[in-house]
Each structure stands twice: as C-alpha cells, then as structure tokens.
Amino acid sequence: MPSRRFHLFLLPVCLGSPAFALAQAVPASSPQAPVTQAQIAALQQAVQNAQSAGDNAWMLVSAALVLLMTGPGLALFYGGLVRRKNILGTMMQSFAMMGMVTILWAIAGYSLAFGHGNSFVGGFEHLFLRGVGLAPNPDYAPTIPEQTYMIYQLMFAIITPALITGAFAERMKFSAMAVFLSLWSLLVYSPMAHMVWGVGGLLNSTGGRIPSFDFAGGTVVHVTSGVSALVTCIYLGKRLGYPKVPMPPHSMVLSFIGACLLWVGWFGFNAGSALSAGTLATSAFVNTHFAAAAAAFGWTIAEWIHNGKPTALGAISGAVAGLVAITPASGFVQPLSALVIGLIAGAVCSFMVFEVKSRLGYDDSLDAFGVHGAGGTLGALLTGIFATGAINAAYGRDAAGKTIPTGVVDGHWGQLLNQTAGAAIAWGLSIVGTLALLFLVDKVMGLRVSAEDEAAGLDLSQHGEEGYDLNS
Amino acid sequence: MLKIEAILQPSKLDAVKDALLEAGIEGMTILEARGHGRQKGHTEFYRGREYTVDLLPKVKIELVVIDDLKEKAVQAIIGAARTGRIGDGKIFVSRIDEAIRIRNDERGETAL
Secondary structure (H helix, E strand, O other), rough: OHHHHHHHHHHHHHHHHHHHHHHHHHHOOOOOOOOOOHHHHHHHHHHHHHHHHHHHHHHHHHHHHHHHHHHHHHOOOOOOOOHHHHHHHHHHHHHHHHHHHHHHHHHHHHHHHHHHOOOOOOOOHHHHHHOOOOOOOOOEOOOOOHHHHHHHOOOOHHHHHHHHOOOOOOOOOHHHHHHHHHHHHHHHHHHHHHHOOOOOOOOOOOOOOOOOOOOOOHHHHHHHHHHHHHHHHHHHHHOOOOOOOOOOOHEEEEEEHHHHHHHHHHHHHHHEEEHOHHHHHHHHHHHHHHHHHHHHHHHHHHHHHHHOOOOHHHHHHHHHHHHHHOOOOOOOOOOOHHHHHHHHHHHHHHHHHHHHHHHHHOOOOHHHHHHHHHHHHHHHHHHHHOOOOOOOOOOOOOOOOEEEOOHHOOOOOHHHEEEEEEHHHHHHHHHHHHHHHHHHHHHOOOOOHHHHHHOOOHHHHHHHOOOOOOOO | OOEEEEEEOHHHHHHHHHHHHHHOOOEEEEEEEOOOOOOOEEEEEOOEEEEEEEEEEEEEEEEOOOHHHHHHHHHHHHHHHHHOOOEEEEEEEOOOOOOEEEOOOOOOHHOO
C-alpha cells in the first residue's frame, strides 16, 4: 500500500536527522566513528581557551582592584589622616605615582623586574616593553597574556612608592618627591621584585638560591616601602610643632572610606597573585579576608584596654596591618592560620604605633613603617612558620607523591631562616638605596618645603589650590 | 539702642531663637564660634595618645533692640538657654551709636 511505503521511507529520515544535527555540533564524524587526534587536539585547545578566559578575566579584574587601592584607596586613607591644608598635596602624591611609575614601568621598570638578568636585577630585554605581547610568558603565568601579567605587576609597582608618602606627609616638596620616588621605583622596587619573583631571582621560591615565600609582596612591597619610609622620615626630620602640637586627622570619614577600599582591593592584590582563577586564588582570598578581620579585632581590643575606648582609626589601622601581614602568606597558609596571623599583626603593629614610635620619637606621620614595615617583616616571618604544602606545594612533591614540606608547620624549620634572609635583604636594600637617593635628590633640588610653605600647607604652597572651598 | 551678644551652647540655639521670636524680636545675626570660659574641654585620642581639645564649638547671637526691649530679650535668652551647668554661656550688652536700614535709608529706632 502507498502509505506503508511512505512510512518506510520516513523511518531513516527520522532516525538520521538527529544524527545529522549532532554532526553539525561536533566538527567531525558521526558518533559511531572513532575519535580522531584532530578532535582531541581541538578539544584540548577549547579547554585551554576556557581556562585562559577565566584566568585572564580574574587577572584583569585583580589589576583594576589593585589600582583602586592606590586611587582612591590610599589617597583617601592618607588624605583623611593629614590636616586639611594638606589634603590635596597628599592625594597628589599617590596620583603622581599612578602617572610616573606607569611611564617608567613601560620604559624600563618591567624589564628590570621581570627580564632575564642575574640574581639581583633583570635585564634590558623588555625595554619599552619589547617582546611583551599578548602571548603568555610561560616563566610567569602560562595561561594569561604577558601584557596582563605586566599590567598587573605595574599596579604593585605603583602602590609601593605611594605607601612611602605616608611617612613624609605634610612636609616634602612635590617636585622632589616625584623625582625621588621615580628613582626609587627603578632602583629599589624593580630589583627587589626581581629577586623575589623574577626568573633567576636570589629569593625566588622556585629555583632561587635562598627560596623564600612571598606570595603577593610582603617583602617586595611592604617591607621595602615601610623601611624606606622610616629612613625618609628620619632624614627629613619631624614636622614643625611635632609632637607638642596635636595634629589629628581632619577627616576620619575619608580615611574610613579609603581603608575599606584598601580591604576590598586587597583581594586583587593577594588572590590575584595566584595568577589564575583556580583554587589557589580562593585560598588567598579567604586568607586575606580572615586576616583583615582578625587584625581589626586584635588592634581594637588592644586599644580598648590601653585607652579605654576603641577608636575608628585603630580599627581601620588594624585591618590594614592584618592585610599587610597576610600578604606574603596568603597563598601558603590555612585559613585558621590566617586568623592567627591577623591577630598577631593587630597586636604587634598597634604596639609599634602606640609605644615604640612615641618612645623613639620619629615622626612617621601616617605610620607607614609601623604598619607596613613592621607588619611586612612580621608577615614574612609568620609565613615561614605557617606555610604548608597542603595549601601550596611550592617545593613540589617527592618520588612517592607526597608534598615536600614548605613551612615550619610542615616540619621545615629552615624556611624561617630563608624568610629572615629575605626580610633582611629587603631591609638592607631599602636602607642603602633610600639613603643614597635622598642624599642625591636633596643635594640637587632640596627635599623639604620651607617653614612658611609647611605652615601654609602643601595644597597652597605646592599646588596653588585648596582642597575644600566651603564658601563657594 | 542696645546690642545684645549672647554666646550659647549650639544645642540651645533653636530654643533661644523661638523664645526671642515669641518675645517679639525678629532680627538677629547668628555666628558659629569656638571658645570656652571656665568649661574644660574634652579629651580625644589619636594614635593611642590623649590630647585635650579646649576650643569648644559655640553659637553667638547678636541682636540690636530698643532700650525698652532689653530686659525682655535677656530674659527670653536666659530662660531658653539656662541648664544650671558650667558652659551655659554669657550675655554682653553694649550701646549702639547708629542703626541704618540699607533698603530705604531709615535711621534710628525705626531702622531696627
């Protein structure tokens, strides 16, 4: 009958069409045929692309978060702590770094930090970013374009000298500051970054002669900036009237906002240092947050006992101290270790700021040394204690597949020695480099503003502007 | 014509303004000031160190009234501003030589 033959004709069409549809989706043969090498290769490439897309997305966001830490995070944090007549001057110091360091990084900074050189400094192979394109650099981050890596590292290079400005707040000439910190970025920051993170670096955890753990820049960023800050504030001398004249913050509101931006931005600083969007980034993210919270708590309790009242300044300073201390440890420790590190940092840094600073008498105006220098050094040492292969198998695995011990909690006491060496080198380089540059710039152009300019304030004397014009 | 200057706690400003309006006095100038008499300041903390803030926020009211209204004005201010504690403030009365209305050049008591 005609209808039966029609049904018979329809049968292969109905069975065949899903197969045809599938054939469109899978670029090769039908499901029954054996899988080809080409298909496997295509699939591998697709997986790699997906991995890179995830990693690159996170890294670009992280780079933005770290820049946010400088502008406006640090600008607000420091700006609120100074007297009103210096607000713009203070913010301009951070902003100037965003401009100057970027230019220098593109010209030479990146090359000096991450090029192939010797154990102490990179070379000039990437001068003017030559060779830094959109293909990954397998030495550093195999799943993201090298330009992403470069721009991410640039944000670190920007914030490090900006941190130093806290020590010499309210009394340095804008021109001299710009020259001094630009040179510092090339001659102190880039070499330190190379030693810790660069290929062949002396302190690099993979292959360095003294492998030390600095996940996101405890020594590279915080120890160098903090110690350089101490050297600078001693060299420059105290502010006129310090310590007799009270110089309280003109706007704790601004500082509070800045501190919160720093906390959030720090997720990019630490978790982004995983250089990928995988589980290590998660560890670093969790550790960062835990340490900040624990340290804010620790400082607040210490202050409550010491003074009878918990201040907003103490709470936010505590959070920053915790963030500083966890920076080197963030990708190496367990979350509960991060809480402990934060608590210790809150207590120790508050002691530095309350007792040590007033006893020794130096005018570290915004506590750059007390929080970053001391917190960074403490963090470097605590990293050696709490680092565990369970979180980061930094030394790889042995023949049996077990992770090689990383920190003291794994049984590797030697790590503490390496951490101490790394911190000591950072201290040494910072002291020598900073003193030399201060001396040089002072001789050439003079570092400190005149007494009249200091009294009038940086806003008027350096920039011819007023931060607030409440009458207009 | 008498000028009455009253230095008050800022929290008392609204009550004093209302009391003066009720007493029939409409014109006044209000200034933000800082100062202290026998009132001690308060302590604040900065970086773990205590320091005293002794320039305290105050409000100053200035009014110029005809001689007959002086006592009424003073009583209105005192009634609204007094708490009985140190820091209530002070009132000063001085003589005014001339008063002029800018709009139409009226002079003397009619200008008030």
